[in-house]
Structures are given as structure tokens and as C-alpha cells.
Amino acid sequence: MTKTRAHHSFVLAVSVVLSGAVPHLGALRAQSIGAATAIWTPRQAFAVKRIGAVAVSPDARWAAVEVSEAIMDSTHSEWRSSVRLCRLERADCTEWVETPANAPAWSADGRWLVFASNRSGKRNVWRKSLAGGRA
Numbered sequence: 001m002t003k004t005r006a007h008h009s010f011v012l013a014v015s016v017v018l019s020g021a022v023p024h025l026g027a028l029r030a031q032s033i034g035a036a037t038a039i040w041t042p043r044q045a046f047a048v049k050r051i052g053a054v055a056v057s058p059d060a061r062w063a064a065v066e067v068s069e070a071i072m073d074s075t076h077s078e079w080r081s082s083v084r085l086c087r088l089e090r091a092d093c094t095e096w097v098e099t100p101a102n103a104p105a106w107s108a109d110g111r112w113l114v115f116a117s118n119r120s121g122k123r124n125v126w127r128k129s130l131a132g133g134r135a
Contacts, residue, residue, distance in 0.1 A: 046070035052081065055104040055113075056088075062130070063088055064096070064104035064113050083115050096128070 052066035068081040083104045085096035096113075103116040107127075114127045 046072065050079070053103055055106055057106050057130075058108060058110040061088060062086065062110075064106070064115070065093065066102045066104060068102075083113070085113070101126070 047070075050068040052068060054066070055064045057063065063086045065084045065086055066081050067084050068079045071078055071080050080099045081102040082099045083096055083101045084093040086093040098119075100119060101115045101117045105114050106112070107114065111130055112127045113130065114125055116123060117126050118124070119126075
């Protein structure tokens with residue numbers, strides 16, 4: 001990874017956290033400021049979304065970010081990953097590829113985003129056009 005791409009990945013990760021991909025982080029910080037000893041609970045740990053792989057597009061305008069969140073209900077207890085598309089110059093991100101999706105990578109020309117998913121019942125590589133549409 002080049003120094004510029006590494007810098008973009010770092011800036012993107014910070015931007016994703018600040019832009020709401022980790023919505024409860026501010027509340028956790030506010031709770032801990034007044035307390036002499038902050039206690040990190042399992043509930044808080046599962047409220048924070050995890051940022052995984054980051055793939056910067058060849059033109060360095062976009063980044064695909066793998067974001068995992070805990071799903072815990074009467075039938076599920078797992079981490080589900082999706083891929084968010086982020087515009088680097090504005091640091092805004094939208095969920096772009098439905099769950100389950102992970103390991104994003106760009107085509108050499110930057111027109112396609114490829115990712116891994118088991119949405120068909122079997123793990124496969126999928127692609128989605130930057131212009132939109134279903135993978």
C-alpha cells in the first residue's frame with residue numbers, strides 16, 4: 001500500500017467513526033467523562049460497530065469499507081458485515097452492499113466493486129457496478 005493510500009485509509013476510518021458508523025461512541029465517552037472509573041460492559045461492546053477491510057478505489061475518490069455489527073435476538077447471535085461506499089472528499093458513507101458482504105476490492109479500472117458473500121448459500125465472489133444496480 002502506498003503512503004497516500006495508507007493515509008486515505010486512515011482518514012477514512014476516522015471519518016467513518018465520526019460520521020456515525022459508530023453511533024454510540026459519543027454516548028459512551030460522555031458516560032465515562034463524569035465517572036472516575038469507566039466500566040466497559042458487554043452491551044456497550046456490542047453496540048460499537050467494527051470496521052474491517054478498507055479498499056480505496058484506483059482514482060482515490062472512493063473507499064469501500066467493511067462494517068460489522070452485532071445481531072443478537074431470539075434466533076441470532078452473530079456479527080453481520082456489510083460494505084459501505086464512502087466518498088473520500090466529503091467523508092460521507094452509505095450502506096451500499098447488503099449483508100452479508102465482506103472483503104471489498106476494486107477492479108483495476110475502478111468501475112466495479114467486488115466482495116465476498118454467502119448470500120446464495122455458498123461463499124462466492126460478487127461484483128457491483130459503481131453506477132449502481134444489484135450485485
